[in-house]
Amino acid sequence: xxxxxxxEGPVTLSEEAFLTINCTYTATGYPSLxxxxxxxxxxxxxxxxATKADDKGSNKGFEATYRKETTSFHLEKGSVQxxxxxxxxxxxxxYYGGATNKLIFGTGTLLAVQP
Amino acid sequence: xxxxxxxxxxxVLKTGQSMTLQCAQDMNHNSMYxxxxxxxxxxxxxxxxxxxxxxxxxxxxxxxxxxRLNKREFSLRLESAAxxxxxxxxxxxxxxxxxxQHFGDGTRLSIL
Numbered sequence: 001x002x003x004x005x006x007x008e009g010p011v012t013l014s015e016e017a018f019l020t021i022n023c024t025y026t027a028t029g030y031p032s033l034x035x036x037x038x039x040x041x042x043x044x045x046x047x048x049x050a051t052k053a054d055d056k057g058s059n060k061g062f063e064a065t066y067r068k069e070t071t072s073f074h075l076e077k078g079s080v081q082x083x084x085x086x087x088x089x090x091x092x093x094x095y096y097g098g099a100t101n102k103l104i105f106g107t108g109t110l111l112a113v114q115p
Numbered sequence: 116x117x118x119x120x121x122x123x124x125x126x127v128l129k130t131g132q133s134m135t136l137q138c139a140q141d142m143n144h145n146s147m148y149x150x151x152x153x154x155x156x157x158x159x160x161x162x163x164x165x166x167x168x169x170x171x172x173x174x175x176x177x178x179x180x181x182x183r184l185n186k187r188e189f190s191l192r193l194e195s196a197a198x199x200x201x202x203x204x205x206x207x208x209x210x211x212x213x214x215x216q217h218f219g220d221g222t223r224l225s226i227l
Binding site for chain 1: 119148155156157158159160163173205207215216217218219220221
């Protein structure tokens with residue numbers, strides 16, 4: 001079946017450190033891949049996405065590359081800020097050929113950035 | 116610029132009580148979803164509605180019912196609440212063309 005595995009947290013970094021949050025997936029076919037971010041007390045917001053192999057999604061300094069050969073979609077940022085502290089979810093979407101597109105989420109990784 | 120609106124934001128219930136969580140979106144989206152979020156388990160799909168007039172079970176539908184009242188509104192009902200249903204519930208919506216899902220801010224539900 002389809003599944004997403006992401007590194008367990010919490011991840012604690014100092015401001016301006018380099019961030020990597022690992023995400024690997026299992027899926028048949030060619031899923032689309034997403035990173036969502038959840039700030040405290042809020043819902044999930046789409047951070048970035050990639051829809052085919054070798055695509056790179058990017059937003060707000062975050063990047064992730066769709067690697068089909070390693071079935072991975074690792075999230076990276078060169079220099080984190082305190083305001084990046086949040087829970088990050090990796091997700092995949094299979095298009096089922098109908099009218100909907102269901103997401104499968106990883107368990108989430110809490111990032112805490114210290115000043 | 117409301118997006119997806121969920122009510123209430125917080126609720127405490129006693130075991131056996133019933134409750135309806137409301138969700139409305141103003142983006143003219145066709146598809147709507149209900150998820151629950153539990154520690155260490157990410158988000159799990161409870162029910163979804165691909166379009167107005169249709170609903171389908173997701174990964175964890177037991178103990179829940181849904182109603183797609185119209186294109187804007189999708190409610191989730193707990194007929195007889197159980198402590199295992201203590202969770203944060205998120206509603207989401209998306210267009211039919213595979214665009215990303217937009218989430219509400221969640222309802223934090225505690226069942227004693």
